[in-house]
Every structure is written in C-alpha cells, then in structure tokens.
Amino acid sequence: MAYAERFKTPTSLSGKEFTYCPGCSHGIVHRLIAEVIDELEIQGKTIMVAPVGCSVFAYEFFDVDGTVAAHGRAPAVATGLKRARPDNVVFTYQGDGDLAAIGTAEIIHAANRGERITTIFINNAIYGMTGGQMAPTTLLGMKTTTTPYGRRENIEGYPIHVSEVLKELSGVAFLARTKVITPQDVIKTKKYLKKAFYAQLNNIGFGLVEVLSTCPTNWGLTPIESMKWLEDNMVKEFPLGVYVDKVGNIR
Amino acid sequence: MEKVEKVMVKGTEAIAEAAIRAGCRLYFGYPITPQSELTEYMARRLPEVNGTFLQAESEVAVANMIYGAACTGKRVMTSTSSPGYSLMQEGVSYIAGAELPCVFVNVVRGGPGLGDIQPAQSDYFQATKGGGHGDYKLIVYGPESLQEAVELTVRAFDVADKYRIPVLLLTDGLLGQMMEPVSFPNFKNLNTLPDHSDWALTGTNMQREPHRVTSFDLDPVKLEKMNIQRHEKYKTIVKEEKLFEEYKLNDAEVVLVAYGTMGRIVKSVADSAREKGVKAGVFRPISLWPFPYEELSKYTEQAKFFFTVEMSSGQMVEDVRLAVNGRKPVEFYGRMGGVVPAPGEVLAKLMEII
Ligand SMILES: Cc1ncc(C[n+]2csc(CCOP(=O)(O)OP(=O)(O)O)c2C)c(N)n1
Ligand code: SF4
Numbered sequence: 001m002a003y004a005e006r007f008k009t010p011t012s013l014s015g016k017e018f019t020y021c022p023g024c025s026h027g028i029v030h031r032l033i034a035e036v037i038d039e040l041e042i043q044g045k046t047i048m049v050a051p052v053g054c055s056v057f058a059y060e061f062f063d064v065d066g067t068v069a070a071h072g073r074a075p076a077v078a079t080g081l082k083r084a085r086p087d088n089v090v091f092t093y094q095g096d097g098d099l100a101a102i103g104t105a106e107i108i109h110a111a112n113r114g115e116r117i118t119t120i121f122i123n124n125a126i127y128g129m130t131g132g133q134m135a136p137t138t139l140l141g142m143k144t145t146t147t148p149y150g151r152r153e154n155i156e157g158y159p160i161h162v163s164e165v166l167k168e169l170s171g172v173a174f175l176a177r178t179k180v181i182t183p184q185d186v187i188k189t190k191k192y193l194k195k196a197f198y199a200q201l202n203n204i205g206f207g208l209v210e211v212l213s214t215c216p217t218n219w220g221l222t223p224i225e226s227m228k229w230l231e232d233n234m235v236k237e238f239p240l241g242v243y244v245d246k247v248g249n250i251r
Numbered sequence: 252m253e254k255v256e257k258v259m260v261k262g263t264e265a266i267a268e269a270a271i272r273a274g275c276r277l278y279f280g281y282p283i284t285p286q287s288e289l290t291e292y293m294a295r296r297l298p299e300v301n302g303t304f305l306q307a308e309s310e311v312a313v314a315n316m317i318y319g320a321a322c323t324g325k326r327v328m329t330s331t332s333s334p335g336y337s338l339m340q341e342g343v344s345y346i347a348g349a350e351l352p353c354v355f356v357n358v359v360r361g362g363p364g365l366g367d368i369q370p371a372q373s374d375y376f377q378a379t380k381g382g383g384h385g386d387y388k389l390i391v392y393g394p395e396s397l398q399e400a401v402e403l404t405v406r407a408f409d410v411a412d413k414y415r416i417p418v419l420l421l422t423d424g425l426l427g428q429m430m431e432p433v434s435f436p437n438f439k440n441l442n443t444l445p446d447h448s449d450w451a452l453t454g455t456n457m458q459r460e461p462h463r464v465t466s467f468d469l470d471p472v473k474l475e476k477m478n479i480q481r482h483e484k485y486k487t488i489v490k491e492e493k494l495f496e497e498y499k500l501n502d503a504e505v506v507l508v509a510y511g512t513m514g515r516i517v518k519s520v521a522d523s524a525r526e527k528g529v530k531a532g533v534f535r536p537i538s539l540w541p542f543p544y545e546e547l548s549k550y551t552e553q554a555k556f557f558f559t560v561e562m563s564s565g566q567m568v569e570d571v572r573l574a575v576n577g578r579k580p581v582e583f584y585g586r587m588g589g590v591v592p593a594p595g596e597v598l599a600k601l602m603e604i605i
Contacts (some may be wrong), residue, residue, distance in 0.1 A: 003592035007282045013507070014461075045454035049319070059463055065452040067322050067464040072347050076307070080319025081452065084277055106315070109308040187544050 010034035012043045014063040019054075020237055023223020025213035026055055026122065028180045029189070033091070033120060035061060036193045038199070049074040053095035054128040062229045070166035072103020089200060091118040096129045100136040100160050107166070108213040114171025116207035118196045120163060121208055124215040125234060132218030135173055136160040139237050140152070163210050167243040174198070175244040177211030179212040179235065183228045195247045204246050212238055257432040263330070264290035264422065265397045265433050267296065268330065269404035270328050270436040274439040275354070276302035279316040281309060281335060284368040285424035286358035290332040298555040309418045310335040314342020321351035321406055322464050324447030326408050330356035330423070333374050334365060336382075342384030343417060348466025350481065352411035352447075354404070355389075358427040363591030370512060371590025375566035379540045380420045380546035386478055388485050390418045390492060391539040393511040397431040403537070405436055410444040414488055421539060425512045425591060494537035495546055499525070503532030505601065506550045507572050509560045510536050512591070517560050520597045529605060539567070556580040558604065560597055561589060 009015060010096050013079040020026045037043050043064060050058040051074040052071040059066030069077040073211035074092035082090045099107050112115065126144055127133040137159050151159075163177045176192040179185045188213060196207030212234045214226035221229055260268070270278075278297055280290040288305070296599040297304040303533045307313045313329050319362035320327040331339065336357040346353060359374045360368040378391050378488035390410055394400035400422060455461055468474040497520050500506065505524065507517040534550065536543050550557075556579055559568040568583045575581050584600045586592045 043455070043500055044457040047322075047452050047454060056467075057597035059465070063455075065462045067319075067349070067452060067456055068467065069318070070315060070341055073311070073318075073342070076312040077319035077322075079305070079307075079312075080277075080279065080316035080327070082278075082319075083316070084320040084323040084325050085303060104311055105308055109312065112447055245519060 010038045012063055013177050014061055016060050016232055018219040019057055023226055024054070025180050025211060028186065029120060029122065029213070030058065030061055030243045032180070032186065032190045032193055033145045036190060036197060037064070037169060040194065040197055041199070043091045043202070045063040045087065046091065047085070049078045049081070049090065049092040049095040051092070051098040053098050055093055055095065055122070056129070058093050061147070070099065072098050073106055074098065075103065075106040075115065075117070075119065079110055079115050082115060082117050086088070086116070089118075089197065091120065091197070093120045093140040094122065096121070096123045096125065096126065096135045096137040100162050108169070111166050111208065112169040112171045113175065117206065118200050118202060119208040122192070122213045123162070123210055123238065124213040125159070126215050126218050128197045128215050128218055139233060161238065162242050163208075165209060171206050172208070172244045173246040174207040176209040176242040177212065177238060177240050179230060179240065181231060192242070195245065195250060198247045198250055202247070256435045260397065260432050260433050261430050262400060262422070263358065264292045265401050266330070267292040268402040269434060271296060271300060271302070271436050272403040272436055272465065273326065273408040274302065274441055274444050275326040275328050275408060276441070277320045277325055278302070278329065279305050279307050279313045279320070279327070280329050280483040281307050281331065283315050283332045284337045284358070285360060285427050286332050289356065289358070291388065301403060310338035311341060314339035314346070316567070317348070317353050318342050318346050318351065319369040321346060321353040322452040324451030324453070325372070326444065328356065330358065332358045332360050333362050336374065336377070340383035343389070344385050344387065345466050346417050347384060347389065349382070349389035349464050349559065351417065351464070352415050353417050354407045354411055354420065355417060356422065357402050358369050359421065359423045361587070367423055367589045368424060369509050370421060370562065370591055371587070371589050372511060372513060372562040373564070373566065373587065374421065375515065375561070375563060376377050378419055379542070387481065388540055390416055390541070392418070392494070392537060393421045393514070393539050394426065394537070395511055395515040395535065397429070397433045400426060400535075401433055401435060405431050407472070410492060414484060416488070421511065423512050424589075439529060455562065459568040470510060489541040493541050493546065495541045496533070496535040496537060497542040498533035498535065500532035500534060500550065503530050503550070504555045505529060505575040505605070506554045506557045507531060507533045507560065508536070508557055508567070509533065510539060510567060513562055514592055517597060518593070520601065521592045523594065523598050524601055527602070529601070531601070542570045544570070544574040547571065549578065551575055556582055556604070558582045558584070558601060560592060562587040562591060568587040
C-alpha cells in the first residue's frame, strides 16, 4: 500500500480536530475505529454513543450519526437504539469512570444479554475529564487527586478487572484487552476492533475491546514517560490478550 | 377517533393496548406494583404485532433505553410506579434536554420511599415541576377513567411527536387496577406516523450529513440559546394543549378542584352537595402541565371559595392558589399514604367549611 493511501484520513472521521491532550491514546483509538468502519463498509449504517468523559465530543469526530449518553448509561442507550433499528451498527465508546463505576450494571447486563452492540472501553486508570480523580481501575498505590496517599486496598478497594468480570458472561462473543503503545499493538488492536464489530455484524453477540490507555495530563508524566509507565505498571495489573472469541477467523 | 364496541379491561392493560394501537412498537420496562400487568401485557402482546419488548435490569436502564430508542424517531414507551419513576429521572432530564418524543406512565402509589402499593397522587410535584435536573417540562395528563386513559394515551404519542417532547400519563393504582368497559380506537397505520427523518438517528446511508442528538453544549451562551428555544416551544404548548373538564360550574358558588381518580370522586360530591342546596361544581384539570390557570381563574368572580381535594398533602393546591391568586379563599382536603378519600368524607368536610 502506498504511503499516501495508508495515511489518508479515514472517511469515517469527520476531520474535526481532536480535543485530546498530546500523548493521549483516545486519538489513536478513534482513528483505528474509523479505519475499521471504513474497511467493513458500514459507515452509512453506523450509530455511535459517546460517553461522559474526555471523549464526550467523540460523536463530532466520527462522520456517523451519534448521540451522547448520561455517565455510564451508553450500553442502555445503545440497547434502545439497536432494538429499535436492528439493521444499524451501534457502538459505544466509554472510559473507565463511565463504564466501570456508574455504568457497571448497564455494561454487565448489556454484555449478558448478548446485546448486538460493540463497546470500546478506554482504561486509563483515572478520571481524565474531571481532573485526575481515582477510577475503579486505579492501581494500588497510585496517587490521584482523591487518593493523595496512593490507593489503599483496605480503604478504596482493589482495581476492578472489567474484562475478567465480563468474560464469564455467556452473551459475550468477543472480548480482548490490548494497548496502543507500539506499532504491533496498533495492528493487533485494529484486528480486535474488527472482530468486536464482526460479533455484531454476524449476529453472534456482544463485543468489547478494552484498551489500556495513557493520560499524561493527569498522571503528571510526559507522553513518553506515560507509555513507559503503562508498559511497566498497567500491563502487570491488567493482562493483555483475547478473553473470549466466538467470532473465529476473519480475513 | 374511530370506536369499536366496548370491552371490559383492566386499567393497566387498557393503556398498554391503546399504546399499541397508537403505533407504539417498543416497550422497555421493569416490574413494580401496581402496574406490573402493563409490563406483562406488553411482553405478551408486542411480539404479536412485530414489536419489541425488553425487561431491563433497572428503571435507570429503562429510561436510557427509552432515550436510545426515541433517538430513532419511533414510538416508544415505558410504565412504572413511584419508586421506579424516581429512578428514571436521570433519563427523563436527558430526554427532555435532547427533545425526544416518548411516553412515560407513572401509576402512582403511596410514598415517600418504599411507601405502599395503594393509590396516591403524591408524585404531582415530581411530575409537573421537574423531577430531574435542569429547566424542562413534560406534558402531563391525569385521566379519570379508563376510557379517558385510552384516549389520552393515543394523544400522548401524538403530542410527543408533534412537539418532540416526553409525555407523562400520571395515573394511580386505583385506575390501574380497576376494570371498566372501554372502546378502543383503531390501529394506526405505521406508515402514516410523523416523519422524523430530519433529525432521527438512522444511519446516514451515505446520503446526508450525520445527525447528532444531544442534550448539551459546554458553551453557556449556546446552551442558554437551546434552553430559550425549548421554552419558546413550551409557550406554544401552554397556548395550544391545555385540557380540562368543567362540571356543573355554570352557577357554582363552590368550585371543587381535583384531578384523575379524585376528580371523578368529587363529581359525586358536587352532586350530593347540590341535593343539600349547595351550588357546587367541579373543575378538573386533565393536562396537569400545562395547567389551565386562566381557565380556572375565570371562576374567581362567581365562586365564594375553591376547594381542592387530593390524595396527597396538597401539591396541586399550590397551582390552584396560583390561578386564584389570592382573590378568593382556597380550601384543601387530602389523605396520604395510599388512603383514598370517600365521597361522604369529602362532602362532610365541604359542609364543615360552609
Ligand atoms: C452522574 C454524573 N456524575 C459525575 C459526572 C462527572 N464526570 C464527568 S467525566 C467523569 C469521569 C470520566 O472518566 P472516564 O470515564 O475514565 O473518562 P476519561 O475522562 O478518563 O476519558 C466524571 C466523574 C457526570 N458527568 N455525571
Ligand atoms: S485528560 Fe487524560 S484522558 Fe483526557 S484527553 Fe487529556 S490525556 Fe486524554
């Protein structure tokens, strides 16, 4: 593939400039989702549900119909959309505060119903938009504005492992945890995203891709340091890999 | 509205069937007494008409599923009872903010908290003054009979579509659980329902710019503009959509004011009062928002006093006082906790005041 072809802006992106901080993974993941939508040729029938969090404007970055759900409720909103229009492709984009705190019930039940929707779950171990408070995924010992002494298991409890919890649910058709630090990661993540959409398109069940992501701004690190911190700390707590795959081989 | 012959039905089922005939093909719900039969009826009936029924994990999820389904422009509804409606308030605020058409039914029971499962009218403030956060309004209807509930259900879908606004049918456990003969309207042809293709989320089909449905703008000036536009719409609704019934008011010196179940009961109170030589009549608001303030205030000339009766500590009485605006006394009688005032009890209270 020629350079110009490979690096052109995906048609499914609106071209609006991202509002994310330098070194934040949100932008990379957006682009990958758009590339997958383009390659699957589903742009015209896709509806997205943006979350509350730094990606609240995600619906403006994609050139598809979209809405914004209340904090954590994207899986319920997506369920309503999908049940009303089963022929559309519906995906939610959610942070860890959104999905793993307020929205725990909604994600578990949507996954368990095998809702034909796709969820992209951005795990940056912190609340980005509100300024770096503890998330359910915050690591033990990790300092945030609401765990100034570091997260303690006897006070704030343990980091929640969303993929490990969801993998037990029969409605889940594809589930993987990944990162987007190296080029190999990016290639792998794109493949996972494609499979998560396939789970919906082929009417197999619910698909979710958890992406370990950086938040240089609230971690108080440079983009490069953030990537290193993610590799050294988050990957240990949140093992990468495919947790459920009922989709099988895709081209 | 075309009518067919009358059939005996239960209140909750009458509303459910009316909704289906009005073109509702999507129902999301969660069981709660005294309205679970409505949810069960939908579970049974919707598949027969190629509709979609889903029992959600909570009322919080229900309201958000309604939000999602309403984004597609299709007719969608839910029903619940007081504690469930409290849980739905987050979604109601978002739905009102995003200006989505849909129908809610609250079969009110005694509260606050878990309360009991008996009929009450204690959710009036929540229904008409907000409930969720932000500056918004819902159209709220309070039917007095099953026939009226059926007609208001159909109307609810129509006005929801016309104004892109959520509509609430505010009823109570008495109406929900009673049986009455009802004539149902004919089925609406789904192809003739309002066209929402100018804003609904249906996928661009690569034929148009994306549609974006949201309740927010982080720029305060823009958000204020959104709110102002919404309130302009509310002004039109206030002008066009008020509903009320006037019963024996021509020469009335005592104006009884009540809605829903209580509105029906006080009609017999007025009749009994007239037998005792008291010229009593009833003003029954049917739309609780928009509340018929001007129409009620007309009676401040002829009435000696107004007498509001409610199954609450006196919530609607505040609206009656606003209408009367200090020109005449406004008396109040109410029972709480799911106790329904009997006609004799209300009459005795009325004679006491006189
Ligand atoms: C009901 C409710 N509670 C709290 C908030 C405030 N809030 C907005 S974004 C956010 C955290 C988002 O964190 P996350 O989902 O991890 O996304 P990120 O910003 O890190 O991308 C919170 C708590 C809200 N909008 N709604
Ligand atoms: S605050 Fe963190 S999550 Fe939010 S855009 Fe910036 S880096 Fe990304």
